[in-house]
Amino acid sequence: MSRDPLLDVTDLSVGFDGFDGYADVVGNVDLRVDRGEVVTIVGETGCGKSVTTKAITGLLDEPPAHVDGSVEFDGMDIRALSDAERNDLNGDRLGMIFQNPLSSLNPVFTVGEQLTDTAQFGGNKDGGILSYFRQRHNKADREGARERVLEMLREVQMPDPEAVIDSHPSELSGGMRQRALIAQALLNEPDLLIADEPGSALDVTVHDRILSLLTDIIEERDMSILMITHDLGVAREISDRIYIMYGGRIVEAAPTEEIFEDARHPYTQGLIASIPRLSGTQMASGIDGSVPEYTDPPSGCRFHPRCPYADDDCRGAEPSRTSFGSDSHAVCVRHSDDGPTPTIEGTKHRLMTNEADGTEEDP
Numbered sequence: 001m002s003r004d005p006l007l008d009v010t011d012l013s014v015g016f017d018g019f020d021g022y023a024d025v026v027g028n029v030d031l032r033v034d035r036g037e038v039v040t041i042v043g044e045t046g047c048g049k050s051v052t053t054k055a056i057t058g059l060l061d062e063p064p065a066h067v068d069g070s071v072e073f074d075g076m077d078i079r080a081l082s083d084a085e086r087n088d089l090n091g092d093r094l095g096m097i098f099q100n101p102l103s104s105l106n107p108v109f110t111v112g113e114q115l116t117d118t119a120q121f122g123g124n125k126d127g128g129i130l131s132y133f134r135q136r137h138n139k140a141d142r143e144g145a146r147e148r149v150l151e152m153l154r155e156v157q158m159p160d161p162e163a164v165i166d167s168h169p170s171e172l173s174g175g176m177r178q179r180a181l182i183a184q185a186l187l188n189e190p191d192l193l194i195a196d197e198p199g200s201a202l203d204v205t206v207h208d209r210i211l212s213l214l215t216d217i218i219e220e221r222d223m224s225i226l227m228i229t230h231d232l233g234v235a236r237e238i239s240d241r242i243y244i245m246y247g248g249r250i251v252e253a254a255p256t257e258e259i260f261e262d263a264r265h266p267y268t269q270g271l272i273a274s275i276p277r278l279s280g281t282q283m284a285s286g287i288d289g290s291v292p293e294y295t296d297p298p299s300g301c302r303f304h305p306r307c308p309y310a311d312d313d314c315r316g317a318e319p320s321r322t323s324f325g326s327d328s329h330a331v332c333v334r335h336s337d338d339g340p341t342p343t344i345e346g347t348k349h350r351l352m353t354n355e356a357d358g359t360e361e362d363p
């Protein structure tokens, strides 16, 4: 398969200085998003997904964060960009949507003012304050940008966009704010959209509606997407390829169908077995235990304290990566041993039944 990477991350690591000592959160992360591809990073809460995307987009304060590794966007080393260049990129070719719509909009300005600024300037207002105000007061430019904002608000199915555009964020519901942020991220037609669990801070029905809106947007646009989710079901619906993250490490990567047909890492198998079944007799089984403390992570494989197959090899050195073809790998001693792949009960032949029509999709 030919590759055309838009985002290419190599050996990314992130740690934080803190009161409890150094937290060694993310390490050895290699990740790629090709042009036009939808890629998800999946893992439980606290596995380091947000830290990874924040490191990619340069949103971590260094220090206390310590970031290392290479992040190339369209062949450009984005870790070497100045703040101004990075802001320009972030508001323009790289769109971002974050988990919490409540804290991502400025309460002082109307939605229209904020989104029109994005439409007019991208992420960059660093031409100087005078130039910013001069351009802002160019009536034709400003009206054109406002018209684009209104169109985009309609596209994200914002109720009553003509009223919303002149409202302050505090006057909108959480779902409306999330739609405003999606509109803002899409305004300049980014080449890459990074979406970190959009809507997960909202209630379940609103979250579902936001996800279905995003699914439609993904289908309609030829855009690369890096999506973060803890929900493998969502990842399965939208993505071409999936990275499974545990304890700040990518433990498995593969095209979506391969993940479901032939999960190789016990953590992936556990995540699949944890997806609630809508019918059938077998209960979803979870993964016992919780994600590691990053100030004192487990030796060897970080998953070993929760892994049903763990032995002394797993407690020793971190396992190496075993590749399965060009696009798939797993990081588990069971594979580097070339031994048989164990499977967690319930992973294979688990059926996701659509209650509406009673059909079964075989994984």
Ligand SMILES: Nc1ncnc2c1ncn2[C@@H]1O[C@H](COP(=O)(O)OP(=O)(O)OP(=O)(O)O)[C@@H](O)[C@H]1O
Pocket: 016, 018, 023, 025, 043, 044, 045, 046, 047, 048, 049, 050, 051, 052, 064, 197, 230, 294
């Ligand atoms: N600024 C920070 N300083 C210190 N530790 C941090 C910082 N940001 C995140 N962490 C720690 O990094 C770990 C991974 O957090 P992260 O938010 O990336 O997880 P996640 O997989 O995205 O989970 P969630 O889905 O809940 O956001 C957590 O233990 C968190 O406490």
